[in-house]
Amino acid sequence: MGKRKSWPWLLALFVLIFGMPGFIFFKGLTFAARKLEPKNPVFYVFHAPIDQVRNAIESSFQLPVQDDRLNGDWSPSRMSGHGSPETEFDLHQDGLTKSAVYHWLLWPLLYKAEFKVLLAPVSDSATQVSIQTSESRVRIGPNIGGHGGDYYEWVRPTTIEEYRILLKIGRVLNEPDMPPMRLPK
Secondary structure, three states, X not given: OHHHHHHHHHHHHHHHHHHHHHHHHHHHHHXXXXXXXXXXXXXXXXXXXXXXXXXXXXXHOOOOOOOOOEEEEEEOOOOHHHOOOOOEEEEEEOOOEEEEXXXXXXXXXXXXXXXXXXXXXXXXXXXXXXXXXXXXXXXXXXXXOOOOOEEEEEOOOOOHHHHHHHHHHHHHHOOOOOOOOOOOO
């Protein structure tokens, strides 16, 4: 009878000692990705000249940081040294957003990534904008230990955040024919 009553105390002691790291390790192994088929586009041809698209990008992602916590700046491209305007815009996500794809049990995980917006003129009145994603990750849990920082798990880009960027540029340009956002079911 004494052995049966002592196991809850041993379990409580184990959770107290190894609780947070064990919980985070378990959470990292068990989070799930919801299916998103078909995926959202990560590029779009806007019916606007490149200068107008460049201005739309600048007005969409200027400081101070807006609700989606994205801000950015033009990065020098290979052509910028020869008098050509920049065609690469780096977007930095300052905060975390709830993921529509990555979940743990019933809760969305917090997502973060870095984005590069690439412009390519298609004609005098059309510009293709492509979004490249890097360093996409979800937050698994906080670090309560000594070294600071949170625990993250690297994940595949979802195409949701990329298409949100395209939609935001499209709203500024009054682009009428953009397809709606696709979300997992």
